[in-house]
Amino acid sequence: MAALIAVAMCGQPAGQMVYGILFDVFSKNTWVVFLIASIASILISWYSKRIFARLEN
16 A cells, blocks of 8 residues: 555656646646546546456456
8 A cells, every 4th residue: 555655646746747738738728638637537537447346356
């Protein structure tokens, strides 16, 4: 559990950097950044659901 949290914490600066760049690129249309993040979140949760369903069996 600690290793998983450590990896997630190490990924935060990279994510913040990507968000910063995207907000600079889409400064007039910030909704695009939120749309991309929403789609990514939905895809990750959908994929995770499939993986956790396999672990359950």
